[in-house]
Amino acid sequence: MNSLKDNPILKREIIMDHYENPRNNQLIDDENYRKIHLYSSSCLDDIQLQVLISQGVIADVRFEGIACAVATAAASIMSELIKGRSISQAEEIIENYFSMIAQKDYDEQLLKEAVVFEGIGRQVNRVNCATLSWKGLKQLLDEDEKR
Amino acid sequence: MFEIDKIRRDFPMLERTNEGKPLIYLDNGATTLKPDCVIAAVNNYYQNITSNIHRGDYHLAYLADQAYQQAREVVADFINCQSKEVVFTYGTTHGLNQIAYGYGIKNLKKDDEILITVAEHASNILPWYRLAQLTGAKVRFIPLDEKGKITVENVKLALNERVKIVSLTHGSNVLGYISDIKAIAAAVHEAGAILVVDGAQSVPHIKTDVKELDCDFLVFSGHKMGGPTAVGVMYGKYQLLEKMEPLLLGGGMNYRFDIAGQMLFKDAPDRFEAGTPGIEAVLGLKAAIQYLQNIGMDKIALYEKQLKDYAVSEMKKLDNIIIYNPEPDIGIISFNITDQGRVLFGQDVAAYLSKHGLCLRSGNHCAKNLWHHLGTDSTIRCSLYFYNTKKEIDKLIEVLKTATLESCIDVIF
Numbered sequence: 001m002n003s004l005k006d007n008p009i010l011k012r013e014i015i016m017d018h019y020e021n022p023r024n025n026q027l028i029d030d031e032n033y034r035k036i037h038l039y040s041s042s043c044l045d046d047i048q049l050q051v052l053i054s055q056g057v058i059a060d061v062r063f064e065g066i067a068c069a070v071a072t073a074a075a076s077i078m079s080e081l082i083k084g085r086s087i088s089q090a091e092e093i094i095e096n097y098f099s100m101i102a103q104k105d106y107d108e109q110l111l112k113e114a115v116v117f118e119g120i121g122r123q124v125n126r127v128n129c130a131t132l133s134w135k136g137l138k139q140l141l142d143e144d145e146k147r
Numbered sequence: 148m149f150e151i152d153k154i155r156r157d158f159p160m161l162e163r164t165n166e167g168k169p170l171i172y173l174d175n176g177a178t179t180l181k182p183d184c185v186i187a188a189v190n191n192y193y194q195n196i197t198s199n200i201h202r203g204d205y206h207l208a209y210l211a212d213q214a215y216q217q218a219r220e221v222v223a224d225f226i227n228c229q230s231k232e233v234v235f236t237y238g239t240t241h242g243l244n245q246i247a248y249g250y251g252i253k254n255l256k257k258d259d260e261i262l263i264t265v266a267e268h269a270s271n272i273l274p275w276y277r278l279a280q281l282t283g284a285k286v287r288f289i290p291l292d293e294k295g296k297i298t299v300e301n302v303k304l305a306l307n308e309r310v311k312i313v314s315l316t317h318g319s320n321v322l323g324y325i326s327d328i329k330a331i332a333a334a335v336h337e338a339g340a341i342l343v344v345d346g347a348q349s350v351p352h353i354k355t356d357v358k359e360l361d362c363d364f365l366v367f368s369g370h371k372m373g374g375p376t377a378v379g380v381m382y383g384k385y386q387l388l389e390k391m392e393p394l395l396l397g398g399g400m401n402y403r404f405d406i407a408g409q410m411l412f413k414d415a416p417d418r419f420e421a422g423t424p425g426i427e428a429v430l431g432l433k434a435a436i437q438y439l440q441n442i443g444m445d446k447i448a449l450y451e452k453q454l455k456d457y458a459v460s461e462m463k464k465l466d467n468i469i470i471y472n473p474e475p476d477i478g479i480i481s482f483n484i485t486d487q488g489r490v491l492f493g494q495d496v497a498a499y500l501s502k503h504g505l506c507l508r509s510g511n512h513c514a515k516n517l518w519h520h521l522g523t524d525s526t527i528r529c530s531l532y533f534y535n536t537k538k539e540i541d542k543l544i545e546v547l548k549t550a551t552l553e554s555c556i557d558v559i560f
Contacts, residue, residue, distance in 0.1 A: 008560045015556050043494045044510050044525050066524055068494040069556055119560050126498060126559055 168504025176530030242366030257283030323475030478531030
């Protein structure tokens with residue numbers, strides 16, 4: 001994992017793979033899922049996110065939408081990373097992801113493939129793309145806590 | 148002779164960079180760069196004649212007021228109308244809202260019809276939707292032809308005795324077509340309706356004569372023609388301005404009011420200019436118009452046409468491009484780039500172009516109703532102005548040739 005951050009070719013391959021074959025890329029008609037519709041204010045990105053929380057565990061994550069390569073890959077990677085985690089684990093991952101985006105210290109081991117977006121903070125106009133689905137996930141979990 | 152090198156020296160932004168590369172600005176449909184004289188005019192207001200207009204109790208205020216009213220005359224001369232028919236607005240959007248609300252609310256009733264097209268910008272759709280909600284009138288869409296053009300024939304087919312307002316773009320911001328407003332106006336008037344023209348993308352690029360077009364209203368923005376942001380113009384035939392309610396009420400637009408709720412408004416154009424306007428922006432717009440007139444609108448239109456023809460013919464040579472309007476009338480070209488047959492998402496390509504100094508917009512360009520017609524969700528838009536060059540087009544072509552999914556992703560690292 002340590003080498004991924006410094007390997008642009010591998011990073012590109014991971015993003016292309018998730019863009020061309022996005023994981024968990026189908027919504028489901030099930031009332032037990034929490035849903036959120038995410039729009040970017042600055043571009044076309046338009047993603048719907050669904051999360052199934054069961055007994056403190058994120059049992060399923062799904063998304064669909066129209067989005068750029070960065071936003072699609074970010075959502076796909078996020079869905080794989082979060083699926084099966086407890087809510088507290090997911091929250092820790094989310095926190096580390098946003099630290100990474102903000103160019104602060106973060107735990108690489110926790111973020112796995114998501115470290116491909118490590119440099120996105122330097123491309124300020126793409127930060128929205130890389131964080132759209134993550135912001136949606138955080139909002140769903142925050143809402144869940146309030147219940 | 149179009150002195151392009153001399154013209155380019157008038158625009159300080161053309162000396163700047165984008166992501167460290169020399170700026171190549173091809174997003175003129177969104178806004179335009181400003182010549183020195185416009186910047187100087189804005190500065191002159193702040194440095195030499197700052198004071199409010201409408202209340203010339205002292206000499207300085209008289210100077211500001213005089214400069215402001217002169218700007219109205221410059222606009223009137225530019226579009227060939229009377230100065231009292233020129234209302235300064237905050238931009239095209241403001242003008243369209245003023246007309247939809249102010250004229251529509253007074254003159255439309257339930258089951259009347261408003262005709263627009265799917266090629267309109269959001270600012271020429273949403274105000275009409277609201278007017279329909281408020282009055283019970285209906286918004287109907289005039290079908291475009293197969294190329295996406297507004298034709299006189301289709302306008303005629305859509306007209307009937309219930310239609311009270313037709314509101315159309317003169318130059319499409321996505322497809323770059325110029326509509327035959329003169330013929331459309333004749334048809335609309337024959338049917339007893341009025342014609343509102345969105346000139347945001349046409350007035351900066353082609354000579355506009357409201358008498359010849361015979362439109363009832365024309366709106367445009369200063370910032371798309373080298374002027375400051377937050378200033379625009381709403382032209383209206385005076386007898387129609389007299390029949391219109393102001394959208395904004397407040398200072399500067401009334402003669403008197405009393406505790407019983409009585410209000411007496413000023414006549415047009417003052418009636419529609421409540422509150423302190425962007426005085427420096429109006430003065431900057433005046434400088435921008437004079438700058439365009441000095442070069443000559445006919446020369447500008449001709450140069451832009453030649454540049455557009457060159458851009459289209461060079462872009463057509465690419466084998467990784469889809470052009471949605473291969474025959475635009477003005478310098479707006481909407482396209483997408485493909486990689487092994489797959490259309491690349493416009494924003495990814497635009498970010499790649501940005502790395503090379505090229506500023507182009509991707510997206511739906513605020514014309515969200517148009518996309519079904521085009522068969523795509525979004526495009527990349529190259530929009531030209533008279534300071535662009537063939538050399539800049541060549542750079543665009545060179546970079547587009549290298550745009551692939553890989554190269555577009557690599558720019559984020």
